[in-house]
Every structure is written in structure tokens, then in C-alpha cells.
Amino acid sequence: MEGQKIELTLLSEATQKLSGLLPSILHDSDLEYTTKIDELVVKAPGGLVQTICKTLKTNNGLFFDYLRCLSVVDYQDFLEINYHLFSYTKRHKMVLKCELNPDQPSISSVSNIWKAANWFEREAHDLFGVVFDDHPSLDRLLLPDDFEGNPGLKSYPLHEYKEW
Numbered sequence: 001m002e003g004q005k006i007e008l009t010l011l012s013e014a015t016q017k018l019s020g021l022l023p024s025i026l027h028d029s030d031l032e033y034t035t036k037i038d039e040l041v042v043k044a045p046g047g048l049v050q051t052i053c054k055t056l057k058t059n060n061g062l063f064f065d066y067l068r069c070l071s072v073v074d075y076q077d078f079l080e081i082n083y084h085l086f087s088y089t090k091r092h093k094m095v096l097k098c099e100l101n102p103d104q105p106s107i108s109s110v111s112n113i114w115k116a117a118n119w120f121e122r123e124a125h126d127l128f129g130v131v132f133d134d135h136p137s138l139d140r141l142l143l144p145d146d147f148e149g150n151p152g153l154k155s156y157p158l159h160e161y162k163e164w
Contacts, residue, residue, distance in 0.1 A: 012038050014092040021061050022094070026052060039093055046081070046098040050108045053096070056085060057113050063089045067110070070120035072128045074154045079105045079128060100130065102153075109135035127152030 011019065019040050023033060032043040044052055056064040064085040073080045083096040100107060109132035111117040121132040122141040129150040132138060140147070149156055 011035060011040075012092075014090065015040055015094075018062075018090075018092040018094065025059055025061060026055065028052075036095070039095055041095045041097060043097045043099075046100055046107045049081075049083075049096070049098055049110065050113075053083070053110045053113045056094075056096070061090075063087045064094070065089065067114035067116045067120070068093075070110075070117055070124065072124045072130060072152065074102070074128065074152065076102070076154055078102055079130065081107060081124070081130065083110070105130040106133060107131075108133050111135055124152075126150075129153070 015035075015038055019033070019035070022040065022042070023031075026042075028044075028048065030045050030048065034041045034043075042052075056062050064087045066086040066088060068084040068086050069082075071082045071084070073082065079100040079102050081098045081100060083098075084093070085096065086093045098107060105128065107130065109117065109121055111121060111132070112134070118136065119141060121130075121135055122138060124130045125132060125135075125138045126140055126142045127150055143151075
């Protein structure tokens with residue numbers, strides 16, 4: 001976090017403590033720290049997601065024991081995976097963001113770290129075509145088995161229709 005300043009005025013006391021602690025634990029120069037409202041946001045390369053997530057869950061100072069949500073955002077030039085995390089013990093929260101190539105979106109599964117990731121990753125695979133390496137079973141969750149395409153992507157063709 002050297003050279004980076006985090007705006008602390010809107011952060012809760014727990015999040016302020018986290019913003020000081022996290023860079024010293026993760027200490028990777030490829031990480032970018034920012035804040036949004038009352039959350040610390042960390043941008044990381046997709047190749048580091050397994051290592052970072054294991055540390056976030058198991059480090060005694062962090063202990064992110066709850067994956068609140070995993071979401072995908074299509075920015076057309078890239079896909080962004082967002083891991084919304086919370087610690088019941090420490091009462092702090094954060095978002096981990098990773099950018100993926102939209103042509104071949106692939107990232108390591110974190111279902112071995114947080115069991116809830118299983119369904120979130122299956123949904124992201126269904127709707128956006130993201131491949132989660134080492135996922136136990138990327139079976140369809142929302143769409144029929146014979147469905148073609150990824151309707152969550154902005155490039156997915158919308159058929160003209162009339163409402164009512």
C-alpha cells in the first residue's frame with residue numbers, strides 16, 4: 001500500500017482497522033486498494049485469487065469466514081469477478097475484485113475455501129461463461145442443459161419483444 005492513500009472519512013472503525021492491517025498481511029505490490037462507502041476494495045490479478053482468499057479466511061487478524069456474494073460484471077473489454085466478504089468475528093467487510101479476459105474467462109474456484117461459492121460460481125458459469133478451474137461440478141444451475149449462449153453478457157442478442 002506504499003504510495004497509495006485510502007480515504008478513511010466514511011469508513012467504520014472496523015473497516016479503518018482493516019485498511020491498515022490488510023496491506024501488511026497481503027503485502028503484494030500487484031494489489032490496488034480503494035474504498036467505496038464503508039467497504040475496503042482490493043483489486044488483484046486473477047492468478048492470485050486462491051492464495052489471497054485462503055489468507056483472507058485463515059489469517060487470525062482477518063478471518064473472513066463468510067462469502068456474502070460472488071458477482072460478475074461485464075464491462076465488455078473485460079469481465080470482473082467480485083467477491084463480497086464479511087467476518088462475523090471481526091465485524092469487518094471488503095470486496096475482492098479480479099479482472100478476466102472476456103474471450104476466455106477463467107479463474108480458480110474458491111469453493112474449497114467457502115462452500116457457498118459452489119452455487120455462486122455455477123451461476124456465473126451459466127450466465128457469463130466463466131470457467132472456474134478445479135470446481136467440483138459446473139453443472140447448470142439456472143438454465144436448461146441445452147441452452148446456448150450466456151445471457152448475462154452484454155453481447156448476448158436480445159430479441160425484440162413487446163411488453164403487454
